[in-house]
Amino acid sequence: MEPTTVFILGSLMMLANGGVLGLMHQDLPESLRPAAVSWRIATLLHACGCLLFAAQQFIPIALVLPLANGLVMFGFTGYWYSLRQFYAQPSSLWLMLPACIGTAGVLWFATVMPDTGIRIMIVSAVWLLILPGTVKVLLSEQRHDQAISRKVMAAIFSFVCAFVLFRAGYFVWTEVHADFRVIDQQHWLNLVSPMVIAILPVIGTTTFLLMCSERIRRQWEKAAATDYLTGLANRRTLTEQGLLWFEQAKKTQRPLAVAVIDIDHFKTVNDRYGHDTGDLALQYVAAQLVAHCRSTELPARQGGEEFVVLLQNVSAEEMRAAAERLRQGIAEKAFIAADLVLPLTVSIGVALQDPADSCFSHLMQRADKALYQAKAAGRNQVIAG
Numbered sequence: 001m002e003p004t005t006v007f008i009l010g011s012l013m014m015l016a017n018g019g020v021l022g023l024m025h026q027d028l029p030e031s032l033r034p035a036a037v038s039w040r041i042a043t044l045l046h047a048c049g050c051l052l053f054a055a056q057q058f059i060p061i062a063l064v065l066p067l068a069n070g071l072v073m074f075g076f077t078g079y080w081y082s083l084r085q086f087y088a089q090p091s092s093l094w095l096m097l098p099a100c101i102g103t104a105g106v107l108w109f110a111t112v113m114p115d116t117g118i119r120i121m122i123v124s125a126v127w128l129l130i131l132p133g134t135v136k137v138l139l140s141e142q143r144h145d146q147a148i149s150r151k152v153m154a155a156i157f158s159f160v161c162a163f164v165l166f167r168a169g170y171f172v173w174t175e176v177h178a179d180f181r182v183i184d185q186q187h188w189l190n191l192v193s194p195m196v197i198a199i200l201p202v203i204g205t206t207t208f209l210l211m212c213s214e215r216i217r218r219q220w221e222k223a224a225a226t227d228y229l230t231g232l233a234n235r236r237t238l239t240e241q242g243l244l245w246f247e248q249a250k251k252t253q254r255p256l257a258v259a260v261i262d263i264d265h266f267k268t269v270n271d272r273y274g275h276d277t278g279d280l281a282l283q284y285v286a287a288q289l290v291a292h293c294r295s296t297e298l299p300a301r302q303g304g305e306e307f308v309v310l311l312q313n314v315s316a317e318e319m320r321a322a323a324e325r326l327r328q329g330i331a332e333k334a335f336i337a338a339d340l341v342l343p344l345t346v347s348i349g350v351a352l353q354d355p356a357d358s359c360f361s362h363l364m365q366r367a368d369k370a371l372y373q374a375k376a377a378g379r380n381q382v383i384a385g
């Protein structure tokens, strides 16, 4: 196959893939749409650049070279920009600078001082600024995004980057002939280059779609496991985790404890200051629980104004101490909303797993009873069941 055909086929595949991404636009969540639009624009620029390379014998060289190279450089920049948007990293128009300088450079060395070698070096230098920048974006998300698709995308960009480096080194080593053209059939690199350049828009777009679907799946999983108001684990997660830790504790003889926490006189907060302020108070209590929980403790919202904290691997003394820590954490810092400064307290019932507990819900029932006693005994205290 000759380079012109590879350029044309590559461009058609890019356009088809970009089209599929366009068709799926409505199905993407709002948060992913800007990145998807940027990716599509990048693919379109890239494809147009490749089509111009294919058509270069029909267009004056002084026009086609800056245009085709510029489009491909801006296409690469578009992928960089898109991935920054995907990961909500700050993007600025400065990202366009390398492509702008590169396009001006190619224009100068195609018209004013024609020099094929310098043109290749300029284009390679711009790519070698953009591609590692993109790989850096992907690698910097390693801790937050474990998706295989992110790793595949990083590998694709790294591969293209390595190829560009090799290509630049090859041309420095062999010296470029003045009338060298990227569609010149006699040069083996000219067959490989369009194939490699087309990898990003073709395989890259598919990988980008997989990244989107993986992000959506994770968002759904998180939403299903989290309480919408406080961001804590919800009742479902609490039950699942409680059952798991309860069974583990039976095997390891390291007991699980539960603390059921209820805000005192919460109805008054709602009645006096309104439901919205009540919601803010719930968020405040949740934040205090998170701040005072340790890594072996799981805070969750059971429902209404009731929270539960699972305490893994504790003795009776440690359970009481942990519950006191949580109670004091809430009592010692008033809830503040606009002009309102409102001290809040909680009552806590705790229970430690013992052999008589046949199941997790039995342990929960004992903690619930203890909570009832704490309320009856005057509130703002911890009672063990």
Ligand SMILES: Nc1nc2c(ncn2[C@@H]2O[C@H](COP(=O)(O)OP(=O)(O)OP(=O)(O)O)[C@@H](O)[C@H]2O)c(=O)[nH]1
Residues within 6 Å of the ligand: 229, 262, 263, 264, 265, 266, 267, 268, 270, 274, 275, 276, 277, 278, 279, 282, 303, 304, 305, 375, 379
């Ligand atoms: N703002 C807000 N209020 C809620 C929510 N869920 C439950 N509540 C309110 O929580 C209050 C619970 O009040 P009660 O269970 O009667 O008890 P209390 O006033 O907290 O008093 P004690 O528990 O006896 O100290 C009710 O007014 C509910 O409307 C919620 O998601 N948001």
